[in-house]
Amino acid sequence: MKVQLLKLAHARSGDKSDTANIGVIALKQEYYEVLCREVTAERVKTFFGEMVKGEVERFEMPNIGALNFLLHNALGGGGTLTLKHDAQGKTLSTAILRMEIDVDENLLD
DSSP: OEEEGGGTEEEEEEEETTEEEEEEEESSGGGHHHHHHHOOHHHHHHHHGGGOOSOEEEEEEGGGTEEEEEETTOSTTOTTTOOOSOTTOTTHHHHHTTOEEEOOGGGOO
16 A cells, blocks of 8 residues: 555754755654655655755664655755755655655554
């Protein structure tokens, strides 16, 4: 079944210059495998579309059940240069939680 990522994870985001950083953290350790399978760098790039001008990198952190994404060239030049309302990418964590992913319905409570 398809569910929003919100059902399996929470997220935090921020910036380093023109690169947005999004951490996606599994709500339960058993959800981490699903996150690894479903939330790929390619899917994140597609999800954010034209907003991300550069590459998306994914880093796995199994010890804390989290994925970290770097979205390069996503903030219009960075906090001091951009005309974007969200110059530091703080709302990107909320946005990614709306991504729909496939999960086995038996996995959810």
